[in-house]
Amino acid sequence: MSQTCWNCGIAVSARFCEQCKALQPPAHDFFEFFGLSRQLALDVKDLEKRFYGLSRQLHPDLFSRKPAREQEYALEASAVLNDAYRTLKDPVSRALYVLKQEGFDIAEQGTKDVPPELLEEVFELNMALEELREGDADARAQLQPARLRFERMRDEIDAAMQLSFAAWHAGNERAKLDDVRGQLNRRKYITNLIARTDEAHVSD
């Protein structure tokens, strides 16, 4: 946030200037924007309350009779607000955001982090999908149980991730973030598998 108000020039530390009430340029850190500390475990109900409250203050509709510069800030602030809410309300995108802010490279991962037990699952799934493509309708019977297994794995990862979130909250140890990162990679792999079984189901 800038040091002095763009409109009246007095020192500002809040979203709106205390003297002239003009909206200031927004903070770009998602947690800072909501007035929160960087955290993995987050009260989503509280976040939603903050989101609605800030929307009532910042939406461009409320600035249509203000100077052009303030309209720009309202547009910018609302975009950050919506981006931040969308990112932080979902645990997976929130975790990715925290990792990025903590300096982790979160670029797309290959298959190298896939646990060995999954490789066999993937092999079986590929077989079933191949048979299905060749017109063997019996292979479909294998898809539903496979999907259920994947869903169970995803739920297990989600539970483990919640534990990692809490562990990081307790001590801010970087090693806990490594755990989160590994969990995110596995989770992504599994959601891809679920999507593939669904596609095979839909395409016939």
Added chain:
Amino acid sequence: MFQIEFDSPDSVVGIDLGTTNSLIACMKLTKPEVIPGEDGNRMVPSIVSLPPEGAPIVGNAARAELIDHPARTVYSVKRLMGRGVADVQEELKLFPFHIAEGSESVIRLVLGEKTLTPPEVSALILRQLKANAEAALGMPVTKAVITVPAYFNDAQRQATRDAGRIAGLDVLRLVNEPTAAALAYGLDKRKQGVIAVYDLGGGTFDISILRLHDGIFEVLATNGDTHLGGDDIDNRLLKIALEDVASEWGEDVSHYGEAVQTLRAAVIRAKEALSFALSATVDFTWHGKAYRREITRELFEGLIRDIVDRTLGPCRDCMKDADVTPEQIDEVVLVGGSTRIPMVRSAVEVLFRARPHTELNPDEVVALGAAVQAGILAGTVENQLLLDVTPLSLGIEIYGGVVSKIIHRNSTIPASAGETFTTGIDGQTNVLIHVVQGERELAKDCRSLARFDLKGIAPMPAGMARIEVRFLIDANGILHVTARDGRTGLEQSVEVKPTYGLTDEQVEAMIEASIDHAEEDYQAAQLAGARIDADAIMTATAKAQKNSAWLSLTDEERQAVTDAANRLQLAYHHEDHQIIRAQIDRLNEVTHSLAERMMNTAVNSALKGTHV
């Protein structure tokens, strides 16, 4: 729930620019109201006709032109907004659009001697609405909220905004039609809840699911089809009727524009009647031959079932995206004239397991909601806020023609995304970014939006440049792109090449042209007004000269009146309305004492009358 200021001079109007009909509305005290035209009609048919000479004809008057001069008249132009000729091949088979060469990125419609783009035709409709509002409100109207189908893409939205600008309107906001309808309904309704809005208009279908939260209308998801509407039903009926006529008469009339438009009007009348009656007749006469066919509702429903069914898939997808089940939906709102069809209503009822709202006129509810949004922007409606979403994902084309999505569909707008680009070869000084909209994996299957050319990059080895690009979708659903050099932090120039639509320069030229015409139109109206007033006063003077009061004037007074009347007679055919006005004023002045005496005489005789 909200307060209102009286007669704010800065009033903003709400406009529903529809495929079939257009409406204008504004806030009156605490309620939105549709403003009727001078003919008393609340809906202006979205039909424009260009006569060989004189002003364009818009609305009901143009309806007759559709039959008399089909080559000069256009309807359903909304279907062409923001599209190129390749997009509208289906439309061309069914609508009598005559398209000029060079319509790849903007369609050019041939109307008589002139060629107009869809935004220019829409601007003529907007102008008519604006004039209606100005006449009714007695003040200039310059600011507006215009509604668009929720499923409109960036180019279609830009085209709508361009139309507003060409019509001389400052378009403060584009609002999605279903969301506007929810605003109109939500005025004094529940504080919390989930609403589904099913909007089957003339040419487009939208479904939106919203959550209400103490005055905040938060759109959870939207879906739709910009090629589906009542027009499709009309075209289906028309096609069958044409075949039927051909087999009965042994003559195919489908090549006669006049016959087709007459038959089209007849099937639309039958369609509308079938919403209230169990059977209706299509009556058609042409060149002395008569065709008459009875249609039962059952037959009608069989003919349109697949069209109605096509709306259900988007509804299911929308519920899935909003993460709600039919049981969680508290209210269903119907919008658009086509929702009067009983079969549509029952399909909606079955799908959402709720009886839909029909208290508000489905033709007017969008315009009413636009007026509420106009009130929000003007500051007269408080404590209500719309949080809408972008209907389509925004992506950039990466290698192999694959799309990398940067803003996902159903994201609350304004929304933004940042991407960093670099150069691929040594010394490269510009980077081209292709932006698309849509859900498909390959860029060629998505809607091309624009190419952004990042220019003026300092030459350096490949991969060293860092250009940070920010993509921002504003509250209108329109994309803005800015870029800066990641090393210097300096703003980077971005040249936009829109794939579809008009460039800023083209819009500016059209605004210029329309201002010229506006001045001509204004002069013509002033002249006509002055002549009407001149006729009135000359008739009154001639009549007064036969009154007994005339003889009570002095010779000089009588001479002055006669002179002034003669001068007005001479000025009458002058092209400058001010010259006519000056003579009217002069005649008014010299007939003043005559008028007074006539009044006294009238009063005296009236008084005498009462004493008898």
